Amino acid sequence: MKKLIVVMLALCVAGGLWAQSITLKMGDNLSDRTTTWGAVVEQINAEFKKANPGVEIVTESYPDQPYQQKIKIYATAKQLPDVFKYWSFSTLLKPLVDGGFVMELNKADFAKYGFVPGSLESNVWGGKLYGIPVSADMWVIYYNKKLFKDAGITTLPTTIEDLEALAPKFKTQGIIPMVTDGKDAWPLSITYDVLVERVNGDFSRQQAALDRKAKFTDPDFVEGARQYLKFVQSGLFQEDLMVSDYGASRNLFGQGKAAMYLMGSWEMGLAADTNFSDEFRSNVDAFKFPVLKNGKGKVDDLEAWYGGNYVISSASKYKDLDLKYLKYYAERFPGLAWERQATFPAQKVEPRPSDSPVAKKLLKILADAKKTSGTTTIDRSTPQFKEDHQNFTRELSSALITPEEFCRKLEASAEKASKQQ
Template sequence: MKLNRIFGGIILFTLTFVSVVFTGCSGKEKKHSVELTFFSNLPDRNFGQGLVEQLIIDEFMEENPDIIIKLETLDETAYKTKFHVYCHERLPDIVSVWGQRAFLEEAVLAGKLEPLDSADFKNFGFKEGTLDGFTYEGELYGLPRNTDVALFYYNERMFRDFGWKVPQSFDELFDVAEEIQNHDFVPVGMDGSDGWPLMIFFSDILYDISGKDYRYIVDHAIETHNFSDERILKALNLFCKACSGNLFQKNFTQDDYGAAQNFFLSGKSAMYYMGSWETSMAVNTTYWNEITPYIRVIKFPSINKDSPGKSGVLAWYGGGYAVSADSLHKKEAVKFLKFMFAPERLSRLGLKNAVGISAQNESDFLYETDVPCLTELVRIAESADDYSGSPLNDRGNLDFKYLCEANILRLASGQITPEEFIKLLEREGAY
């Protein structure tokens, strides 16, 4: 028995030695996996944009087994807070970004984002102007995921059953709001506590009043610290009318994103004001089935029939992705972006899962969706003769964004007047 053990040991040693020698002689070593860290603002991986993002990540890793993607997700508010922390430390390899000065500038000036070669994405079907917000001083720092459009979502069955008219003008919006209240429902669910949805709503009003002049009005005001254009004051007064006229739920300035959405999805409100990224509500089976099949959308009801912005729409290219300048695997990170933004992937999956419309040409895939609210969104976007660009709060730097969002809450709750709001932007705006 002892002899057998010795003989067996000799054989094992010999085989091991031969194996090592042949491996060394062949010059082949086992390829180590590259780990890419991915920081995303889409925590829900079962529906909507988070699902689309996850499907692409899974497909990429399947086709590239030598690359592992380690994911970290937070909701948008928490994400932006931690992103600022990362800007003072080490940024993950791939990050969610927004193509707006208020967000992008800080990261670029801190040297945290890697410039991309625009030639690499020349034939990816990006719509005209979509890359502008992700470009800083001539360098491309990110790629836009979607086209964001401000919308009123409404419960089509509720409107039909009660005989309410879908509003086509601002006056009709208030008229139907009164009818809705008379039936003990909330007219419009509004996320007031976060500030930025209120700024989008105000920008919607201002764009309708000013049309294609909107961009000049707001950019000139920010640059000169002069918000005296009469259209700004007019828009603020109409905004206050909406906030004080029982258009939204009681105490809406205290309700966050989830609470406002819940008013709509639980049937407590007939409408809900939010961006086009929420069209996936219509296919989310975790919501109430008696509501979701009847979700429809309209754009902002014009102030009057001659409104300059009537034929346009408040739309911008918001969320997207960038590569970290801190990354040790920039080549692999860019490879992932090329994979993700291949026209047949992000745009197609987005339509298929009803997550709004992308920033790329998606005409080849429109037949793949039969979700009514998404079809209506596509019609709204395609029929518009102008896109506004970013809401007012996102057109300045980060300090300006905070200033706008903090004080629009005070304005909405009646703590300050429109004139005082303007003075605050002019006097305190460090932008």
């Protein structure tokens, strides 16, 4: 009888614990959980679990492209994670908002977390807030100071012509001058955006073309495409640019085989990534995307936007807890991310003397900016336009089409997209 009572009590306790235990499902694109951004999220999760006994957090992480596909499939199957990292763009968040998959947030709930002006607004659709921004993204060129010194380069290039002229100096040393992720093509499309601005000095032209108030076949876009083709074929990039993915290109830079890395400010964590050597980490720095000698764009016209965000699934069973997590994330993320130099937050951060040179430089680049681009062109229209833009940029990069054909194709795709929206 005693034994029976003990077993029953044990079952009651176990049942009680079972009833209290809540598992929050989360998703993000941070596959590495031990360094930089992924480690910051793990720390936030650990703290949140400690403050909320009985809450478990299960996270699914994949690289960008598979993650985006996974989220679309989960949305279709009505199995979205409770809280997930995503992107604020019209190509990604808007379809989820339109489909009613994302919970509406109260802007006032997040007013006290020091979000940079305009960053929360990047997550507003139809006057309603659907996500909190997590990073301020800038398009910059990272460089390895030691490899520059070894090649005898003492001044950083301020014009694209000067930048292109560096290619042979690195090649004679057996170093790849510059790398980026060409396989996924979005870095190439963003680079085309920047080059068009360097031609016309006007970030608003891309939106005008999408709104059908300008044409992608206008002279400034065609000149931008010519400059792009020249840039890609100048010998700066790795030979296998078009099949080199994010990880491969990042590793070439991190392993000291490439002198420059064309990428966004979210890679600030390179200076803290223990997967790479101390020598590399102490030599990584960044500089502004140069200008064209005869272009109207200025070096402080900055391609910058607020991309990454966190959202809550409208089908979540634990919406109050999800919201609590989001607030906790908003409170802890900027401090932790800056402390670990993991990424550039979309919230105010306090510069410290111990900041890495690359973090200091990125802060300066943002402070120097006279005007910023806002969301990149590929993410301002439909998913199909984005795919088209990337495919046409791939074709142009391989010289399969001329700059004029590239612009004609872009124009046709924008026309089609305008009718779908």
